[in-house]
Amino acid sequence: MRLLKGFLLNICLALLLLPLSVTVFATEYFVESQDDYKAISSTLVAGDKIILKNGVWTDFEILLEGQGRAEAPITLTAETKGQVILSGLSNLRLAGQFLTVSGLVFKNGTTPSSAVIEFRKNSDELAFHSRVTEVVIDNYNNPDKQESDYWVAMYGQHNRLDHGHFVGKRNKGVTIAVRLNSEQSQQNYHRIDHNYFGYRPTFGSNGGETLRIGTSHYSLTDSYTLVENNYFEHTNGEVEIISVKSGKNTLRGNVFFEARGTLTLRHGNGNIVEQNIFLGNGVEHTGGIRVINKDQVIRNNYLQGLKGYRFGSGFTVLNGVPDSSINRYHQVENAHIVNNSFIDVDHIHLAAGSDAERTAVPINSVMKDNLIINTDNQQPFSLFDDVSGIKLSGNVANTQVPAALSSGVKRQDVAVKKAKTGLLYPVTDKLNAGATRDLKVLAKQETGVSWYPKLPGVVAFDSGQTHRVKSGAKALLAAIDNAADGDVILLANGQYTVSKLIKIDKTLTIKAAQAGQAQLTFERSALFEIRDGGSLKLDGLTISGANSPDAAGNTVVRTQKWGMVDNYRFVMLNSHILQLDINHSFDFFATGKGAFADEISLIGNTFEDVSGDVLRLNTEIEDLGIYNAEYVRVKNNSFNNVQGAVVKLYRGGTDESTFGPHLVMADNTLNQVGHGKRNKNKSSLYLHGVQVADILQNMLVRSAPISIELTVGEPVTVIKGNIFDSTPPPTVIELRVKGPHTALVEDNKTVNTEKR
Missing domain, CATH: 3.80.20 (24 nucleotide stem-loop, u2 snrnp hairpin iv. U2 a'; Chain A)
Structure with a gap:
């Protein structure tokens, strides 16, 4: 009996000492080659630390796997942060528990797999309680622009992505994706914080989001992802900067600086959007928040200087599709839009997108105690359908608003002054409307890493x-x-x-x-x-x-x-x-x-x-929403004897996620333009699917007509103040919407000097 008690005592002591012994036997590895890394990678235990030697590591596919512990994670880092460069066909995968990676830079290459960084080894082996911090991905793009990949794909649960620097994603695919395609990745409680999201150029079609949480297939699943204190600067990929496609997420304390697009609650219910700062500074297509689905809470956000409109406006509440399929637009229900400040926000759209399909108007929703100040005295609201399902109260605006909103929006002159944070607040402290005065404005230098420069994108x-x-x-x-x-x-x-x-x-x-x-x-x-x-x-x-x-x-x-x-x-x-x-x-x-x-x-x-065209911008003819130029400006030029068109600009398809194309054609003279036998469109200017076109004060003499084909979205076309001398008038055709075209054609003059 005494021997048995002693044996059991020894066993208990061994068990008590086990965590300590594991930590004691943890090893620090200084790794100088890929072969060295492979030799140790399958033997890692809690507390182990791998240090990669400074230098350029080419075609290095890193798999970090093992079972760390909260107090003794398995760590992979750089000898000197920022001086370990992963180039060529390199990537990083994590699988296991309590893993940490830091200090790496991905540049001058592309991932050989579907993501640069993945929180998984494969579909069955995922990462949990793991962290990727202070990692840079800089212009690490597939050379085929239409080949899709992620820069970071988050799987598993309780993982963190923080203090990263992500700039210059140019090929198709979401920069950061939270994936919910298995039970092990749902209700994940991930944290994405203090990252710097730098310049993402306009992609020119769908597929340019910076952050997506979920997909439409799992949009009725809860994610519980926290996105806080990140800085989005010039993230211009497409109309959705953040696309939330799951439920119970919180997005707070983020700054959107001159970022074209919106934070979009595209799918999923019960999300919270609070304490975010949107600073557009008057840049075109800068947007704010778009609301779809049930039980969304939008409170205490500050939005200023936003120029976007329609789906990319400063604030949008969308119409839904009755009995919507999971991948379309669910009706807005029980939205709470409270204590937000809209300062010089050009457009606030309610019941937006109303059409023959999207007929389900917002219901059982509240919009109260919001502050709407426009210093140009232009009221921002546009109502596209019945908005009686949004109960307005306690809102204050310095302009008159549409009659349907007037009972819930008080017209009041409100003087504002700049606080130390740079935000504008009412001089009086007696107003309950608008964002709170203690909002923190996250500084760019508080995000990303200190050892890698945040350079202009262009x-x-x-x-x-x-x-x-x-x-x-x-x-x-x-x-x-x-x-x-x-x-x-x-x-x-x-x-x-x-x-x-x-x-x-x-x-x-x-x-x-x-x-x-x-x-x-x-x-x-x-x-x-x-x-x-x-x-x-x-x-x-x-x-x-x-x-x-x-x-x-x-x-x-x-x-x-x-x-x-x-x-x-x-x-x-x-x-x-x-x-x-x-x-x-x-x-x-x-x-x-x-x-x-x-x-x-x-x-x-x-x-x-010129025997051809002046600007031939029409190679994307597959009608997939792709086009060749965002802004085309043709001003104060003279075109003489051009057999083709001055501009051929084409954007086909039904996708609504892009901003352009935009055309300005003003104060030009066209003389004998467009009559060449190889000019199939028989036009001096040919536009198909252009979203914004201003054709102003041009003179066309003995030229082919202007030809415009309107397609999806709500294209804005103005043809004004032009002279058509011995030239047919413009043709405008609406290809997808029944009824007359929406182009504004006015104050033009048609003359025929050839008969004089």
């Missing part, structure tokens, strides 16, 4: 050095090779006969020292080709196609023909383009398939004798 033209070039193609080509991003190549007077294709892979300005006195001709099928990383500005040049090959399909400027992942810009000012007619279909500018321009601008130029 290099500005003319922001670098100026290189003066003597006449001659050799000197021009050498200067381009030696230039850096943002530099200016200043050309002396003279002739530049270029025998090579000039490939532009940096932000560059090529300018004549004296306007019109630097003359360029070229002997290849194109003069300039814009490639990934490239943007081009031309100023004061004379460009002739006289020396181009006698073949069809030449261009002055083109993008690379396929495979671009970076957005680009093209601007041309005060230049003279002539003799683009050595053969047929000689275009001035032609886009490759998949290329996307943030901006294409032609201002103050003269075009003469």
Whole structure:
């Protein structure tokens, strides 16, 4: 008996000492190669620490798995934070319990799998109670822009993603995705906090969200994900910056700075959106919050300077679909919209999206104690259907509001002043309306990492050095090779006969020292080709196609023909383009398939004798909501004897998640434009699916008509103040909505001087 008691005592003592012994035997590994890592990766125990040697690790697929403990996690980190670079085909997967990764940088490559970082090994082995902190993913993109992947995919439960730096996602796919596609990943209680989400360029179709929680398939499932104290700067991918597609999530304390799009409660019920700051600073398409589904709480948020409209407006309550399928629009019910401040928010849309399908108006909802101040005295509300299901009370606005809202919105002049946080509050403290005065405005430097710079997403033209070039193609080509991003190549007077294709892979300005006195001709099928990383500005040049090959399909400027992942810009000012007619279909500018321009601008130029189109932006013809340019600006130009169109701009499909395309065509003269036999559209300007078009004060003489085809969304088209001389009037066709078109066509003049 005594021996048995002693044995049991020893067993008890061993069990008590077990956690200590595991910690005592924990090991720190300094790993210098992938082979070294593989040798230890299957033997890791609680408390182990792996340190990766500083340097560039190429094609390194890291799997961190093991069973750590709360007080003794298994840790993977860098020798020096920020100096371990994962490049090429590299990724990171975590599987097990209590794992921590920190200090890594992913750049100059792409993931070989579906995500750069995954909180799982495979569909059965997930991560729990694990953390990825102080990790950078910088422009780590698949070279095929339409190939979809995630940068971070969160599976499992009780995981944390914090103090990360995520900038420059350019290919299709959500930057951060919370996945609910198994029971082990539902009701997950993940935490996403203190991350810096930097520039995400406009994607030009669906698939550009920065954060998504769930999917429509699991939208009636609760996630309990907490998204707090993150900074979203210029996250412009598409109309949904955050897409919530699950229930019981909390989004609070986040800052959205000049971010185009909205925080969208797309699917799922019972989410809380509170204490968030939206600062648009008057940037186009900056939005706030879009509300769909049941039991949503939107309280104590501050929204200022937002210009977005429709689904991307400063605040939107959407109509639903009766008996909606799980992937459509569920009716808004029991929404609580309380104590929010809307300062200089252009648009607040209620019952938005009302159409033949979306007929279920908001019901049993409350909108109270909100403050609405517009310093331009323009009231922001638009009502698209019956809003009697939203009970308004205690709201204060400094403008008159629609009659249907007036009983719940008090009209009152409210003086505001700036607090130390930079937010505007009423001078009087007697108002109960609006956000509380103790709102914290998260500073950008409080997010991400301190050891990696938060740089602007786009290099500005003319922001670098100026290189003066003597006449001659050799000197021009050498200067381009030696230039850096943002530099200016200043050309002396003279002739530049270029025998090579000039490939532009940096932000560059090529300018004549004296306007019109630097003359360029070229002997290849194109003069300039814009490639990934490239943007081009031309100023004061004379460009002739006289020396181009006698073949069809030449261009002055083109993008690379396929495979671009970076957005680009093209601007041309005060230049003279002539003799683009050595053969047929000689275009001035032609886009490759998949290329996307943030901006294409032609201002103050003269075009003469063009056998093709001036701007051919119509390669995305599969009708998938994809298009080639966000902003096209054509102002104060002269077009003479152009056989094609000045602009062909196409966006097909039914997707409603994009902002553009946008076109401004103003103060131009078109003389004998559009009559070429190969101009299939028989138009001087051809627009299909363009969301915003302003065609103002142009003169068209003996030219083909303007042709506009309206498709999805609520396109805004204005044709005003133009003169059509011996030119047919514009044609506007509504392709998808019954009834007359919505374009504003007014104050135009039609004359016929040919008969005089």
